[in-house]
Amino acid sequence: MNAKEYLADVELAWCPGCGNFGIRQALAKALATLELPHHRVVLVTGIGQAAKIAHYISVNGYNGLHGRTVAAAAGIKMARHDLTVIAESGDGDLYGEGGNHFLHNIRRNVDITIIAHDNRVYGLTKGQASPTAPQGYKTKAQPFGSLSAPFHPAALAVALDAPFVAQSFAGDVEGTAALMVKAVQHRGCSLLNILQPCPVWNRINTFAWYKERVFSLEDEGHDPSDRSAAFAVAARQDDRIFTGILYRREGPTFEDRHPVLQEGVLADRPLPTESELRALLEEFR
Amino acid sequence: MNAKEYLADVELAWCPGCGNFGIRQALAKALATLELPHHRVVLVTGIGQAAKIAHYISVNGYNGLHGRTVAAAAGIKMARHDLTVIAESGDGDLYGEGGNHFLHNIRRNVDITIIAHDNRVYGLTKGQASPTAPQGYKTKAQPFGSLSAPFHPAALAVALDAPFVAQSFAGDVEGTAALMVKAVQHRGCSLLNILQPCPVWNRINTFAWYKERVFSLEDEGHDPSDRSAAFAVAARQDDRIFTGILYRREGPTFEDRHPVLQEGVLADRPLPTESELRALLEEFR
Amino acid sequence: MDIVIRIVGAAGQGVQTVGEVLTRAAFHSGLELHAEQSYHSRIRGGENAFALRLAPGPAWGAREGTEVLAALNQEMLDQYLPSLTDGGWLVCDEDLTVSEARVVRVPASRLAKEELGLPIAANMVLLGAAACVAGIEEESLARAVRDAFGDKAELNLEALALGKQHAGDPRLGPHSPAYTHGERMLITGGAAVGAGAIAAGCRYLASYPMTPGTAVLTYLAERATRWGLVVEQAEDEIAAINMALGAAYAGARAMVTTSGGGFALMVEGLSLAGMIETPVVIHIGQRPGPATGLPTRTGQDNLLFALHAGHGEFPRYIVAPRDAQEAFYLTAKAFDLAEKHQVPALILTDQYLVDSFSTCAPLEVTRVAPRSYLLTPEELEAMVSYDRFAITDSGVSPRAVPGVSEKLVLVDSDEHDTYGRITEDLHFRKALNEKRLRKAKGLMQDVAPPYVHPSGGLEGRTVLLGWGSTYAAIREAVDMLNAEGESFAMIHFSELWPLRTHELEQVFDQAARMIAVEGNATGQLASLVAQQTGLKVHGFIGRHDGRPLTAADIAQEVAR
Amino acid sequence: MDIVIRIVGAAGQGVQTVGEVLTRAAFHSGLELHAEQSYHSRIRGGENAFALRLAPGPAWGAREGTEVLAALNQEMLDQYLPSLTDGGWLVCDEDLTVSEARVVRVPASRLAKEELGLPIAANMVLLGAAACVAGIEEESLARAVRDAFGDKAELNLEALALGKQHAGDPRLGPHSPAYTHGERMLITGGAAVGAGAIAAGCRYLASYPMTPGTAVLTYLAERATRWGLVVEQAEDEIAAINMALGAAYAGARAMVTTSGGGFALMVEGLSLAGMIETPVVIHIGQRPGPATGLPTRTGQDNLLFALHAGHGEFPRYIVAPRDAQEAFYLTAKAFDLAEKHQVPALILTDQYLVDSFSTCAPLEVTRVAPRSYLLTPEELEAMVSYDRFAITDSGVSPRAVPGVSEKLVLVDSDEHDTYGRITEDLHFRKALNEKRLRKAKGLMQDVAPPYVHPSGGLEGRTVLLGWGSTYAAIREAVDMLNAEGESFAMIHFSELWPLRTHELEQVFDQAARMIAVEGNATGQLASLVAQQTGLKVHGFIGRHDGRPLTAADIAQEVAR
């Protein structure tokens, strides 16, 4: 299939030069590579600049509340586990407001793909520090710099034994698309954290800044099946930033474990019949 | 000081044989060891069986909402950083409903001590699986067993680079008290996860069950300053359960970093004077 | 015969088990009954009370006064002894101290230990005695024990026999049966909501435990595999409502169950449901607030909160069933109207209703027969294009779910155009907002009239206005008050929003005096009535201490 | 002179910067002004409009019609050109296409690039031209530029000069100053709330960014070190309110700022504030819902939500300032009454009020002078024992904070006894619930009367009923309508809860017709009035498309 077909023909409300454009291209490419029919994909987003992508890719879309992306995606997947469900949003949405759903859906291991546009800021609300912002990062809301330590999504995901943890750089559309394909293909709750420059608010973590620092885990011979090694990489405090698959393991998903979902798609079950209703009420006699 | 003086003279609503009693004894002992005047301590709790401890220890108490223990504790500490603030609650409260505050206050590194009564169930609401319940754990709400992987608080805390991460067993009052002392003394957001049998609902993780499995990190020569080693221990999937200090590091707290708190206790600041008010309004002229 | 058998003890002593067995025995005997539970927020110790009321006609609801008091410990004996009516009997262990003359002392603990070798069977020995004193049929009791204990029934049956033996002859009864098997059902409010949900085709429940909402969670969880539901414990209530909305968007009828405090966390999600026009059913088991309040007690203090919850303006449907039977039907109706009008529907029950057992006419499956309002894949394929939020006169747009046809389905929490795409075009905004609000009209047409009793001739009467689970208490109070002249009447709402005003206006017009009766301190329905009609009640009777209103409460207050 | 200078362009083109400079210039010139902002929810592109209204008397609020339109791009030029009044002037770059005769074309881009070597200064060139056309004093403009740009002012001043040069002579003005320096202040609603908070002794703000609430967050963050506040960005709104309550319990006056959707997440915390009787101030900058709705637009659709939010029943104080000046005073009052009565206080503003600049009489510090209501350490030491929730007639218990004396302070989200200890004693429950609710009486005594205009002789008039930021539009509409006979009047509420009913009843009594005017679709104040008084308005004028109501809107609707 052709990647272009997945690009919705609408005006994009992103700023010129934003990393979001590359991510959109990558997603279209990934969907084409996966040969997924448009109507068999649900793109679930929250609120933020990143979250607008639900309107920019022509698949089914659920553009819900800020921070609740992953919760909504889990509900959708449980109801229709025959569809491909992608939970995509900003770092503020997924790791800040939505931190609890991030934690617990990794535990639940519903087969969804979480894609984070990690620009280290709250873009849409004018540049406040997001959870991934570096300590000391200055904004209008943090005039003497963010006091909190940055959140390392990959380290956390590995600590939660997430089945697939990867990171890419928005400047590398091909690489990002390739990782999206693998993340979607992997069964279980996959995470792809995308390093996304926001030229308007984040004048520190620019395209150039990332280009100088990113390296490929594959090139370094990293073994993604080694959890300790994965944690060590994720926790590393040096100046280099990894891309590629950090950690990967196989295992049953929520759907695999759920006896009712094993019988078929939940939303396809017919409404109860009269005789079922009678049986239901037997216990009250 | 005498530990008994910290035990409030009220009826305890816990069940006979519950691990909570030992934790209460340990806390009283720890406060006595720390020689903390009653009125210089605030015990912040949420809602649940564990959370009732705010009424059972005679210090200041803030028994707030289920799941919001750590958030309230952070607010209290920021307002009065001269007081010792302990955020104590159940595993459901701290890791389930309150998961997001757990994450982000470790990042914030406010100097509070988080004490979790980890009984792997929601005790007060009649025994549903808590986030730390083992996969497959059966309850009325999880009749075919919990489908989610258990939450490992210590692994998560290490992934977040929490400055102090420890675990104890409620059956070991002395050991628990000793770790409480260290956790309170450590500057920054400390975590003590206490393995707490709940004889009523949790018939699996009993006193005897834990006794067979717990071991002391100290005995094994674990080096708490080694983050990778700490993560390896926390992520271990075998049948043994560690107690002791898993990870410890020094570093500035939120209060150390905050210019306004450096000047003194926030709540002690006087109300603004008329001349201050005049100066405040200058910018609108 | 209108008797209350009250079993009192501490949590962990089996008050509930014993009470349920006794309740089922009475049901098997063909007695009309209502059984109410009250307990502390703890797992062991504290106060537990189970009150089974038996009556020849309807047993209505809770009442004060005890005809048979079975006390499992001294503390509760002392507390409840004053409730014993003239002619009432106390049943207790011989170990307890009591000066009451009308007492049946049973060496329950000793017998359980010595005769049965099972100390915990003491409460069964006591049950045997109490049931005997109360005149409950032996066979019915035995059947209830067998149902409850299965394999382990034998020892319990022996225990019952020992108790009966010590009690001697029945002091009350015999009670003539009011019906024969099959003519009535026995159900709790919580089970009724759960069964109503399954009957309506509910496929998905995501919830976080919270008393008394949990009753519906466990009811459904235990039946999930049998009836094909996913019942998932969420990490918090925010997850619950957003998971449910996700599932509903994807085509699974979805529900959440909680209490006021948990609902407080769902309010943003409720507003989202309004915006994306996605049906979801929210069960709120009320308990007294603010905040954690009295977690295991009852109250009616969430009506105005439920009505106005959520930022922005959007239609919703709110019911508050008057009893378990109605809880079944109105839960099914909530699902139906949520689907039909694509709105959130809220069911307000309370701890009293959720935990109480009552007998009722058999639930009729033909009254619920669920219908689908979704576009079929065939209909969708036949469409040239699909706009999820097409503007219609009714405000309801034909609804598709994703994945079943090639038509894409887009929903958005931002204001959007008819396709579902985010827009800042203020004309779209106005049109879409008006479209959504128009649904209130259609909803109103589906709301049934309030219950008015007696049905005619209210002129000059004092009319009691109520809602939800206070129905029985008010109904009984009206009868009590009318025993001395026909000057009282009632109007009762089980469907609260949209609020029908027509009947209200008529009643206000005819009545000499209107008194609101509610399980809260401020008169929330009275406020709502004033808001919608401009009519103000003349008096208010409220109870807000965590216990249900009784007919006697009301009659006394009215008389003052 | 009543002129509107409207600067329109895309986000990122500097519309706001240019608009603010112009506004300050007008302020320095001694002109009465109101400046309103409208923008899309995006960072670059889309629509941005800044409308500065200048008037000899009060400039009231937003109005349609443009006397000077400065268009920074073609799209916005086309969109706003129709708003140009007779005698109005368009100012734009020579690159843009326009058939309008009354146009001042400036080669702004070219000049900026060629003359100044700074392409982004094009908007400053245009500003120079527009200001000249509008008759704004040169010195005032220069001063505003120097204030805004500091070191970098020179190039901008050059740009202005180039623009002025191309514009030639002023087309409008000169405007005679209405005041001299010091007689007026210039302030936005957002800054007024922030300044009011600092003035009231606010020490703590925890919030999560949300438009338009963020304005208060950044205002306070930028001034935190100077005035000694902790301003912390929370991980979510639930954290925010619970952090604030923690801080307040510990003795720091605390606040949160958000919008409707964020407030929805704080509702459980609000109920906790009611239960633990801990003061907290909640600023809700309203924007149209449901859900995310129109995130950068204005509306008044959270009144009933704010009033009924939270499970359980407890008193609260709600204000909705009519303009920036009042926002300062009412924010301070909200802090004061929250402390005095130990209740949560809610401030309802909206995007329009938060973002608008207006001139006002200098804010008087003596009117806010904050007072402490806390027990002092000395008073506490003198007490034999301390009960945080002692029963009092007023319902307000003497309040201590932890750590300042040896007296312990215990608060509980569960129902509790007077000490603060969890209890299931239902008598305590009743007593404590009634104690809390009694505070409503004292609160009511502290509420000021609504604004009624004209102050007497309403008989036979049509009276417009409004609240919050619609004040100016209604006030101006009344004047417009009364130009042809004195048959209109208004009653306006800035303090909404407890709702004073006395004046309302009087006005309803005298008025021939009552019309509610609100920035929503359903008439929320009208509902509230009916709820409290039984009085129903006769008409409703609502706007819910995200733009503020204007006097013309109202006058037109009334005339229909």
Ligand SMILES: Cc1ncc(C[n+]2csc(CCOP(=O)(O)OP(=O)(O)O)c2C)c(N)n1
């Ligand atoms: C409950 C709630 N709180 C706050 C907001 C306001 N809000 C909208 S987008 C956003 C932050 C977006 O940041 P991020 O998720 O990182 O996305 P980005 O814009 O950076 O792509 C916030 C705080 C909201 N819409 N809802």
Ligand SMILES: Cc1ncc(C[n+]2csc(CCOP(=O)(O)OP(=O)(O)O)c2C)c(N)n1
């Ligand atoms: C918002 C909210 N949701 C749910 C509840 C109900 N609730 C009370 S305690 C509790 C669980 C307690 O579990 P845990 O924190 O592990 O404490 P434990 O009782 O096991 O000590 C829950 C779900 C509540 N009080 N508030």
Ligand code: SF4
């Ligand atoms: S604000 Fe930043 S992240 Fe958002 S679109 Fe603009 S450049 Fe991209």
Ligand code: SF4
């Ligand atoms: S329910 Fe469990 S945790 Fe709670 S008091 Fe009883 S034994 Fe302890």
Ligand SMILES: [Mg+2]
């Ligand atoms: Mg971001």
Ligand SMILES: [Mg+2]
């Ligand atoms: Mg627990």
